[in-house]
Amino acid sequence: MAKDKTIYTCSECGGTSPKWLGKCPSCGAWNTLEETVAESASASKNRFQSLAKSQPVATLSEIEAGDVARTPTGLEELDRVLGGGIVAGGVVLIGGDPGIGKSTLLLQAVDAMSLQMKVLYVTGEESGAQIALRSRRLGLAGAQVRVLAEINLEKILATIESEKPAFCVIDSIQTLYSEQLTSAPGSVAQVRECAAQLTRTAKAGGTSMVLVGHVTKEGSLAGPRVLEHIVDTVLYFEGDTHSAFRLVRAFKNRFGAVNEIGVFAMTERGLKGVANPSAIFLSTHSEPVPGSCVLVTLEGTRPMLVEIQALVDSGGPSPRRLSVGLERDRLAMLLAVLHRHAGIDSFDQDVFVNAVGGVRISEPAADLAVMLAIQSSLRGKALPRGFLAFGEVGLAGEVRPAPRGQERLKEAAKLGFSVAVVPKANAPKKAPEGLTVHAVERVEEAISLARSLD
Structure with missing residues (x-):
């Protein structure tokens, strides 16, 4: 042979x-x-034997366009990330570490949506009995949730054709295989072919489909990169399995905004949405402590308050710069700006910076809060209670504005903060009630102002 x-x-x-x-x-x-x-070669030849005829072409200005209809999933935080709900024919890819809660979240969503449409849950990693056991543990009725334990793609497509669900979950794409290919499940060819066939079925039948994907040890989605290109939405499930809180973040969304974030808390009854995530990322100190400064950051359209903590300690001949939740290279840059423009020397000191709650901050608006936390720890003087700051810092020592500053200040005032240091371009004409806003243009101004408020 x-x-x-x-x-x-x-x-x-x-x-x-x-x-x-x-x-x-x-x-x-x-x-x-x-x-x-x-x-x-014969399979490739048969694929191109019949060529389709040309199709009519439309002018862009003549095409009718309107907002796509969305169906809420019943989970408010998940709807926020998706842009308001699921879209008919839309394909969502969700990835995350093992045990983070992907199957739990989708089982809750399927159960909630079964009350308003026909749903199907396809599991390739667990048996139907295991899904039923989890459903009982979460307190879900599951009276109208259809479950299929199968990994053969052709059988799954036949079931979708006969059941005609409006919402379908595939858990997971790496376990499926097609009889048309001889490679093993999870291989590049199998993942690519199965995802393409399921996407084609979703678009043709108007079924909203969610594909669960595995992640590599680096944290990226496993499989070929084309997997992320052919779907409409890519979600990542983030969080520490030792923590009760989980973040769902959108990295691609053809039907809504990207970089939106949903916050969940893992409970005995499954994942529950957190209405006020700022409470998670703020430490509860009985008295203000040195090295702590609160920042108002933006995650998509949502302003969140995060506490930035800094610890400056005497180092050896090779002082360390370590940041958790923030970019390490940016920390080194901010320390150089502090020395050059504010006269604060930390060359012989170990500097550690942490964003409380395990959140990752990528926007440059955190610069000013990081610098104020560092100088507070170095001096051993705590910033006053109810103090916050935000703003980008340039290499020339200028403090640049942050986007949507007014919304940040409103969120801070709503949570009871009383003093804010912001870039001059973000200074409002009328400050929110109970909040005193100090506008600065330079780093040295912000440092002097923070010292005067001690």
Whole structure:
């Protein structure tokens, strides 16, 4: 019997090579080529035997366009990330670490949506009995939730055709296989083909579909990069499995805004939405402590208050700079700006910076709060109670404005903060009630103002 011809496929871009290489010739990624069975020449020939006729072309200005109809999932935080709810024919890919709560969240969503539409839960990792056991543990009725334990793609597509669900969950895409391919489940070819077939079925039948994806040890979605391109929405489930709080973040959304965030708390009855996430990221000190400064950051459209903590301690001949939740390179830059423009020297000190609650802050509006927390720890003087700051700091020492400053100040005033240091361009004409706003243009102004408020 002739041996099947094999090729090597890149797990990042899907490019192929006749032999194994350390570096992908298509995208340049290292150690991503995996051995797969090559498609036969007859199969490729049959695919192009019948060519479709040309289709009519429309002018862009003549195409009717309106807002897409959305159906709420019953979970407010999940709806926020999705842009208001699910869209008919939309395909969502959600990834996260094992045990983070992906299946729990989707089972809750399926149960809530079964009250208003026909749903189907396809599980390839667990049996139907395990899904039922989890449903009982979460206190879900599940009276109208249809469950299929299957990993064969053709059988799943036949079931979707017969059941005609309006909402379908595939848990997970890495466990499925198609009989048209000889490679094992989870391989690049199988994941790509199964995802493409399911997406085609969703678009043709108007079924809203959610695909659960595995993640690599680096935290990115496993499988070929094309998996993220063919779906409409990509969500990441984040959080520490030792913590009760989880974050769902949107990185791609064809039907809504990206970088939205949903906050959940893991309880005995499943994941519950957190209405006021600022309470999670603020420490409860009986008295103000040195090295702490509150920042108002934006996650999508939601302003959140996060506490930035800094610890400056005497270091050895090689002082360390360590940041958790913030960029380490940006921390080194801010320390240089502090020395050059504010005269605060920390070259012989260990500097540790942390964002409380495990949140990751990527926007530069955190610069001013980080610098004020560092100088507070270095001097051993706490900032006053109810103090907050935000603003981007440039290399020349200027304090640049942050987007949507008015909304940030309103959120701070609503939570009882009384003093705010903000860039001059963000100073409101009328400050929110109970909040005193100090506008600054330079780093040295902000440092002097913070010292005067001690």
